[in-house]
Structure formats: C-alpha cells, structure tokens
Amino acid sequence: MSLRSWYKRLRRRRIHVADGDWAEALARTPCAQALPDRERRRLRELAGQFLASKRFEGTAGFEIDASVRAVVAAKACLPVLHLGLDFYAGWSDIVVYPGDFRVHDEYMDEAGVVHRETRDLCGQSLSQGPMVLSWAAIEEESESIDRDLVIHECAHKLDVLNGPADGFPPLHAGMSARAWSDVFTKAYERFGEQVEQDDETGLDPYGASDPAEFFAVASETFFTAPGLIRDDFPDVYAQLARFYRLDTYALLGDVG
Numbered sequence: 001m002s003l004r005s006w007y008k009r010l011r012r013r014r015i016h017v018a019d020g021d022w023a024e025a026l027a028r029t030p031c032a033q034a035l036p037d038r039e040r041r042r043l044r045e046l047a048g049q050f051l052a053s054k055r056f057e058g059t060a061g062f063e064i065d066a067s068v069r070a071v072v073a074a075k076a077c078l079p080v081l082h083l084g085l086d087f088y089a090g091w092s093d094i095v096v097y098p099g100d101f102r103v104h105d106e107y108m109d110e111a112g113v114v115h116r117e118t119r120d121l122c123g124q125s126l127s128q129g130p131m132v133l134s135w136a137a138i139e140e141e142s143e144s145i146d147r148d149l150v151i152h153e154c155a156h157k158l159d160v161l162n163g164p165a166d167g168f169p170p171l172h173a174g175m176s177a178r179a180w181s182d183v184f185t186k187a188y189e190r191f192g193e194q195v196e197q198d199d200e201t202g203l204d205p206y207g208a209s210d211p212a213e214f215f216a217v218a219s220e221t222f223f224t225a226p227g228l229i230r231d232d233f234p235d236v237y238a239q240l241a242r243f244y245r246l247d248t249y250a251l252l253g254d255v256g
C-alpha cells in the first residue's frame with residue numbers, strides 16, 4: 001500500500017450518527033443491541049463509514065432523514081462487522097421507496113424467446129446496481145421476530161461478490177468450499193421438500209425459491225432468530241457463524 005493510500009484510509013471519512021438515531025437503530029435491530037459494548041461501538045463506527053461511502057435516495061415521495069439512514073446503516077453493517085466494509089465495495093446507491101415497488105423484468109429463455117414479467121417487491125439487490133428497499137417493509141418488521149429486509153439484501157450483495165447469485169459467497173481462508181456446498185445443497189433440498197409438503201418450517205418458505213434466496217433467508221434468520229436455523233439446520237448455522245464470524249445464538253438465544 002502506498003503512503004498516500006495508507007494516509008487516505010487512515011482518514012477515511014465518517015458521518016457521525018447522533019445518539020437518538022443510533023438508539024432507534026439498535027432498538028430495531030436486537031442482534032446489534034445484544035452485542036458486547038466494544039463490538040457495538042465498532043458497529044457504530046462502521047455505520048458512520050458506511051454512511052460516508054453510500055448514497056441514499058428517497059423515491060416515490062419518500063424522504064430520507066437521519067433516522068432512516070441510521071437504521072439502514074446499523075442493519076447493513078451487522079453482517080460485515082467482522083468482515084469489513086470492503087465486502088460492500090462495488091456499489092454505492094441505496095434507493096428507498098415508501099412501500100413495495102413494481103419491477104419489470106425481461107429475460108430470454110433457452111429457446112431465445114424473450115419473456116416480460118412484472119413483480120411487486122419489497123427489496124432488490126442487483127449485482128453492481130443499487131440496493132432497493134421498501135420502508136414500509138422495514139417498519140412492519142417490528143411485528144415479526146425473524147425478518148430483516150436490509151440484512152436479506154446485504155446477504156445478496158455478499159453472495160454476488162464472486163459471481164452470480166448462487167448462495168455461495170467468497171469464503172474466508174480456512175473455510176472449505178466443499179463443506180459449504182455440501183451443507184447448503186443438502187439443506188436447500190430438504191427445505192424444498194418441507195415447503196412442498198406444507199410442513200411447518202422455521203425459515204421463511206421464500207427461501208425455497210432458489211439457492212441464492214435460501215442463503216439470504218438463512219442469513220436473515222441467523223441475525224434475527226438464530227435458534228430457528230440452529231434447530232432445523234445446525235450445519236448451516238455453523239457455516240454461517242464461521243462466515244459472519246459471529247455466534248448470534250450466543251447473543252440472542254431462542255427468540256419468541
């Protein structure tokens with residue numbers, strides 16, 4: 001690293017998160033609230049750096065204020081608390097709608113036929129593009145114990161760091177790619193069967209849509225109600241704890 005970039009990094013910009021906004025963000029993010037003091041302070045620092053490096057845009061009449069920024073930053077920084085903000089390099093915009101938003105997708109099938117579909121979403125993360133969020137969905141989460149839209153979308157951002165969204169983020173040194181694949185493939189298949197048979201599941205059935213959604217839903221549950229995933233898929237829990245370098249069950253225990 002050159003002296004200049006070292007100096008730049010040393011003076012990395014940070015936006016101060018006011019006490020009231022931070023308290024509100026923690027109240028909406030029980031896992032962050034449960035962190036030991038030192039790690040919670042680190043999270044606040046990271047949130048300040050996150051805010052300095054991302055651009056927020058309110059759309060369809062939604063106005064971004066300091067409280068919205070703090071809530072999104074606290075939630076977004078939790079998964080990278082022990083990974084670092086470099087894991088969120090390569091994209092910079094966060095677009096917030098007041099409620100669900102409509103997207104028009106176009107894709108070509110194997111026969112070369114172009115299909116168009118319209119979907120209503122509460123969140124979306126395109127690989128290099130913005131993270132798009134519905135504020136209503138974030139507000140509604142206070143009613144549930146295992147939902148966190150921001151963390152869900154952030155998991156997608158981590159997933160696409162090393163290629164297409166497939167539920168396989170870049171693993172750390174010492175982690176086994178084979179073990180990750182085995183554990184997640186088996187769990188995804190078993191989960192798909194449970195959902196198909198209408199069995200009661202601890203995870204959001206949306207996770208059965210594809211391996212990328214399974215990873216995002218599993219991550220979301222890992223940070224909100226870790227007991228649910230630890231009970232149903234202990235091996236998945238163990239892999240996620242190694243990847244996020246956090247034992248969320250030790251912090252939160254059984255929720256709900």
Ligand SMILES: [Zn+2]
Nearest residue numbers: 152156213216
């Ligand atoms: Zn998703």
